[in-house]
Amino acid sequence: ISNGNITQFILPVVCFVWQIAMIILFGVFVRYDEESDAHWSEHKREKNITSDIENDFYYRYPSFQDVHVMIFVGFGFLMTFLKRYSFGGVGFNFLIAAFGLQWALLMQGWFHALDPADGQIKIGIENIINADFCVAGCLIAYGALLGKVSPVQLMVLTLFGIPLFAVEEYIILHVLHVRDAGGSMVIHTFGAYYGLTISWILYRPKLDQSKRLNGSGYHSDVFAMIGTLFLWMFWPSFNSAISDHGDGQHRAAINTYLALASSVLTTFAISSLSAKRGKLDMVHIQNATLAGGVAMGTAAEFMITPYGSLIVGFCCGIISTFGYLPFMEKYMKIQDTCGVHNLHAMPGVLGAVVGAITAATASESVYGHEGLVNTFDFKGKYAERTPATQGGFQAAGLCVALAFGIVGGAIVGFILRLPVWGDPSDDNCFDDEVYWEVPEDEESIPPILEYNSHMVGKYADRM
Amino acid sequence: ISNGNITQFILPVVCFVWQIAMIILFGVFVRYDEESDAHWSEHKREKNITSDIENDFYYRYPSFQDVHVMIFVGFGFLMTFLKRYSFGGVGFNFLIAAFGLQWALLMQGWFHALDPADGQIKIGIENIINADFCVAGCLIAYGALLGKVSPVQLMVLTLFGIPLFAVEEYIILHVLHVRDAGGSMVIHTFGAYYGLTISWILYRPKLDQSKRLNGSGYHSDVFAMIGTLFLWMFWPSFNSAISDHGDGQHRAAINTYLALASSVLTTFAISSLSAKRGKLDMVHIQNATLAGGVAMGTAAEFMITPYGSLIVGFCCGIISTFGYLPFMEKYMKIQDTCGVHNLHAMPGVLGAVVGAITAATASESVYGHEGLVNTFDFKGKYAERTPATQGGFQAAGLCVALAFGIVGGAIVGFILRLPVWGDPSDDNCFDDEVYWEVPEDEESIPPILEYNSHMVGKYADRM
């Protein structure tokens, strides 16, 4: 493990310098918004708000916590599936998410939350949800690189990924005025292509040397199911967390709930159908069951109808599971450890298309006049936009997300190829030993010796 | 494993056909309700609702997510306790819950949510909570059968279990006008007897041949505690999720919280008392600690008083733990893998009785006039019903739940005995190998051989 010496200095320095930079930038730029500032009681009176429960905090905090669980436990544990990279899966996910969310508050804030009165970013509950969303993009990218990069490389990936995301999001949501509450484009498509492009540039022809560790273990598969289930259960909160108050949040949650349910059945079907003797593969269950949530990221708040949501989940469960079949993996020639192409890229693109079609076919007869205006925010300078035009802009949004993911990933990929980041050698990938003090496991002692060693050793004097 | 071939075709077909059926039925019958439809803003004005936070979504969504966690992580991980059936425990739980909740939205909707104006089922947050409740009945039944049935049998169990539940629920809650917010009768009693009757009909005299796998492992016991704790913590949400807004939800949560706390102490006491040398048994802690929550399913929203809740939890912790003692298991002669008789059947029946007594003794002096009317919904055609009469109807509700569980279980049990479902042979029960690609554990391979076995094995051609 020759990279130890490098890591020993770079990682602490990066963590310290970047955290100090965050403190300085927050000191200059970031303040509480009206709803989290102690002047709220005066603000309430001015705006004739009659109750504290109208503070946006109460509309969004339960969903925020669900999203937060998805980011840290969901993504984190989903990435524990490798038999000897569980520490790295959940640990580095923790590190880059914690850095990313601070950086995202600044980056997104500069675009969305800058108060023209004093040039400062005003943060509240919606900003911290959006920061979690922004972080999700980088964590998806991490999924493609799991086990093959150093923590410093991940910090760099996040350093560049967050502003790329913020610009992309600004263009899509504000310049193009696209609706994408759950981020099929903004989060999933961008994040997946960002990671896949980096992985493609960091291609390791000799990765086979780590093949023995590139697989799951019985218990690590169960750990990964913790991640899967928290992602699956809380996805309705993800897609509804920043939707409109009232029917928007309500409908987004229901649509996502249905799409996810539908994905589960088709995932089990394809998984069983594709294997010898009909056996199910945990990799499929852990991942493809979530495809419906990804694919509802754009259309969740639209009037896509309950059966429309089921259809989306149905198709994405199939497509995503197919992506995980071995012959597909060979065909793709991408070293994509977690299969983010199957879980985020394909369903994300599909979700964007579904969203564009649903938007283009929206009508006042289905939404009501007010409903249409509220759902697509046809207000102010967008008051004249029609659903058909909106559909076109939705499609344009997808192109922006793809472009930012691929171009951004290419640039960052080349930066990460510099030989200074302490990445693991080809025969040390997928191995926690490289970056972690790993406890010696009782079980890792050769069985033939174990029994005796127990008799004379460790447990001999038990009780 | 001779059943592989059968499963290979049946499971995918069942998943596909039933999911397509769901899509068609949802297309014909299911629409958004007033609070999740884009017409909400007009609806709000008509009904003089002044704030979006009055949308039922905000009253119920946090509890919904807690219930959702109980269904997927709670039940799922509780069933990972077997040393080599963790995949099946959490995985099949996931499959049948995802199918069941769609089917439940239809079945319960036909009884409860049909809009007479257009003959369509209108769904919102309360419906998806109820769908999770309905699914819980089938998952309880799965607990009795864990490790002994095929996924296709579980799909059939769910296919019949959901409409049985919906009819039973309709009779109990609407025809008899019984109160059962947390489902001591409707969910637990029905679900447990449904599963136990099926298990009795599928009795395997030679199950001993799988005895080596019918036990827990150290880590699988810790995984199961994840299930236990999420069930235990969120049970207050389960029992209050569809209670009346305001004091009803508030009281239901507090009563359940107290009953659960009380169960824990008596479970530890009986567990320690019953074992040689006073050692505690994880099986008891994993299960009997939850009995107080089951038993408060009916009375949680009543004015049972805080000490009344403690008494209920006290008794049920004792009864449930006794059920898990080995001599009881022998006496019962039921192959009940998870002990649902002890955790759901007995506490469920007791909870129904407690609810009937509490209802029968309700008075205006305790509830206040309005409180009594609201709590028992003595409105409309039930305006003249007295607490004493209500107590009688509550008892009748219990009989209905028992009858549906036992008769329904008998019918479904005979269907599941047909030799076409690909169930495991007697010496293959409790073994994930039958239905899953199980990774070879690093630990179970002598280190010297490990590298090679992986080189030629499963992951040799990955990437």
Next chain:
Amino acid sequence: ISNGNITQFILPVVCFVWQIAMIILFGVFVRYDEESDAHWSEHKREKNITSDIENDFYYRYPSFQDVHVMIFVGFGFLMTFLKRYSFGGVGFNFLIAAFGLQWALLMQGWFHALDPADGQIKIGIENIINADFCVAGCLIAYGALLGKVSPVQLMVLTLFGIPLFAVEEYIILHVLHVRDAGGSMVIHTFGAYYGLTISWILYRPKLDQSKRLNGSGYHSDVFAMIGTLFLWMFWPSFNSAISDHGDGQHRAAINTYLALASSVLTTFAISSLSAKRGKLDMVHIQNATLAGGVAMGTAAEFMITPYGSLIVGFCCGIISTFGYLPFMEKYMKIQDTCGVHNLHAMPGVLGAVVGAITAATASESVYGHEGLVNTFDFKGKYAERTPATQGGFQAAGLCVALAFGIVGGAIVGFILRLPVWGDPSDDNCFDDEVYWEVPEDEESIPPILEYNSHMVGKYADRM
């Protein structure tokens, strides 16, 4: 296991007697408060409350459930990190929390929630949150003693710890009128010194005899990360759960979120910097990442500013990680299994100091007049108090917390030294075998013998 016989009788007796005492005391003293009582609809009319969503339940229930998860899953799983004490970690945590919360409702109720009209304690959502907080103090103390005490000793620790906490809390919050919403002083400082003092009195010079088990395993480290992450994610709910409605809760959540994020980076930095070859240590990641949450317990609801929160987290991550370095452990000469000195004591004291300074420097220009009055509750007999004076009282509060922790711990420590509690011998510490039926692990048995050993062993007579 020579203590088995003692435990066999004491634990069940303690559980039964104390639970029965709870029932009697609740029967005499505890009733529903106005918001959980069926008279709520009348109360609502009297107080001109126009909507059920103004019931405090809806302001606090989501945070309550997050806190509940922290208590049972957070603390419970954080303590599963030892390779062979996971049952005891999560199991005894469960036992004492379940007892403690009942006892806390009484003890805190006598001080805070006694209704002078009828001499009864009126409980609602805020009381059950406070009960969870009170329990947290005892669970922190358990962290110092993990693996070295019997469950009966833990019950005694809780029996005395809860009233000590309640008195301390009453003095700090009500007599001194100190603000400490997240309990840097009241919970963390008290709990840590309570546990550390007990541990000091129960010092075991020969604890080395259990050294082989005083360490983590690969999977137990991953289990512990479940605890870490749920604590980390939900800490914003912990610090905001009983803050003022509106901006208080909102700001407390945001400040805590930021401090926690900042701690993560400095923890990774110091962990990497301190180890040979820059390797990260899971113990640091599991614990020191949480220090920012502890340290924001007092100041979270103040206008500490977002960058102020980052600075607090930055410093505490460093201090806490340093505490876990081996040379520090040697220096301290305290047998502190979970390192509560590093995670709760030091950051708690620092949090109290930060709170005192922030309070002392508060001004109307920053808070607004109303904001200052609301945040520090300068009302009634405290209407004349100035921020500077408040700062002094905050500092006094810290002294009270320290005094109660150390003196209380000393008294309880001497009680726990009595040789009647069935504690493990020096060579049996950190071993679940002492108090639990531990399943034989498949993996630890030579494969060839496995089948037979099971046939004649533990499960041979099951079913």
